[in-house]
Amino acid sequence: MSRPHDGHRPFFPFGNPFRMILPKGSYLSPKLLALLNSFEENLAERLKKLKPKDRGEVLSLSWLKLAIESLCETHSDIKILITELQFPVSDWDEKWMDVYLDNSVKLLDICIAFSSELSRLNQGQVLLQCILHALDASIAFPSSEQLVQARSSLADWMELISSRNPKLEKCCAILHGIAGSLYLPKAKNSAKGKVLMRAMYGIKVETIFVCSVFMAAFSGSVKPLMDLHVPDEFFWAEAFTDLQADVNGESKMLFSKGNVTILKELEAVEMCSKTLCTMIDEGLGSAEARTLQNFILDFGKRTERLSQGLDLLSKEVEGFFQISLTGRDALLCNLRVCGTDSDLNQGNNGVVRGAL
Template identity: 65%
Template sequence: MSRPHDGHPPAFPFGNPFRMIFPRRSHQSPKIVGLLNSFEENLAERMKKLKLKDQGSVLSLFWMRLAMELLSETYADIKVLITDLQFPVADWDEKLMDIYLDNSVKLLDICLAYSSELARINQAHLLLQCVLHILDTSRASLSQEQLLCAHSSLGDWMKQISLRNPKLENCSTILNGLIESLHLNKVKNSTKGKVLIRAMYGVKVQTTFVCSIFAATFSGSSKPLVDLHVADKFLWAEVFIDLQANVNGVVRSLASNGSPTLLKELEAVEVNVKRLYPLIGSDGNGPVEEETLQNSVLDLRKSSERLVQGLDLLSKEVEGFFQIVLTGRDALLGNLRVDNSDSYSRTENNVESRL
């Protein structure tokens, strides 16, 4: 897939891809139409909740946790929709099945990369805990050895945070693979199948958007961002286009300003670390007022506590989403008929080996 010169993944002008899904003269059951409309309306409401009220709310752990929570709700909704449609796995289009299984593995890979990054940041926090433990007293009571230890730990923290996680390297490539799967393919001549693929398209759009924001946040770059063009036939299309322009615009603005990190809580900790680092000095004898030092320590303590709390909550949401994807995938594979076709067996074996 070719990339434009600005380094961002290409947008896909789908036009109106649902001409082949819902022909004008096709008869649709009111019940099925109601199920689809309900799904799309719920999706639109979730997207509304993610719109930023101000630039300061972007890329916070709270926003990221909300985005992952709402994404999990959408996956729960698609499961309910499949049940309500009474659309058994045996009736799934083979190509749709292949895309679903392949995408599930991509999502599991992405979740593992994000969990790895959250764990890395959390691990580095142990250095700050050491510093705060040492400095939890008056400067006069500290020995030169203790000050040197605290100073060294702060330096080590800054070095660790500045490192890039190699497990995040492939996220952009994986995201591009998800984008390619957004192309809607023909399915069996089944109204239920067409409803399902339309609903799954909405799920994939939301998934791609959220994952691209996460990738940009963790990488500190706007390159992972994607700009998707969707057909105006969706009930959630207008809300999504507004949301995408809103969030992507703020992220690109922050990245262009050269922010050291795009994660709000982590940036606050980094600011306080850099403020405290010279105060204790490499020799522990800098002329610093006691009140100034204690205020800096207090600020670092507060910001680091907010960071850790946010990391823990987000980690649980990522793990929960991982389990939803894994469970859904395993349930689908478990329902495949053994004598259905060799292609399903090859797909299952390929997915298992990749996982």
């Protein structure tokens, strides 16, 4: 899952102080440089940990869970960075503010769509439990009535997973809108602003990448995937490029094979369901009793893995939604405070943004 490189990147144990996208003549104090390097080093390490060890990890619920956990940690890091920078919201450029607020709304919409899809897939667990109940592995051989019930539930479940969630259809355009704001104007006359903009670039790249993979996995389409180019000047560029190449490359290969169900755990249950449908349709005799019992046991294990994976991922997506929401609320609260203070000092010429 690795790819060759043209050369070796120089190693800096505490980050590379020369890898800065800043205008000539710009200066960062040792404190600001340390804060920025720490943020970028942490981001690079997270991206390296997300790199799949083998092809089977790509587009699995377990990998998606790790990806959203990583994203939560990076979003938490940006809050810590802003606090340590002691960079008040009142000093933010209006362009940064407008883009941030716009993107935060879009990100919340995407989280809602993801939660909706996970909820929809979780509904299918009821049908899977009905199948397992009808085909109890402890029974030597199910009755014809039980087989009919199981076959009906199998058809309902397969119809559910083959359908598409309309909320996901809008997400692709929303995500491309966020990608369109990836490259912001450079911060002027503010060393802290330059550090913040560089860190914000990193968090947006990771957010776009992770969300695009989520959408591809949920929608069964390659369209959401984006190949983002990160300049070499960023300390985490190589780690991101490697990760993106592996995950997007493997995902596109799966789609090229005509796979509709891409999520690994979901695909495992679907394959078992199709085989079970064939077995029931073709008729089962008493001679196949042992084979059927073993098959039902395997089906139950796959169903359990799917159920656990969906539950864990749902919790992580909810956590990411809360992080995004609280971050936006905190910013708006600070803006109102800034606006109120300004109004008190300047009368009707106060900062309008306080009304947000």
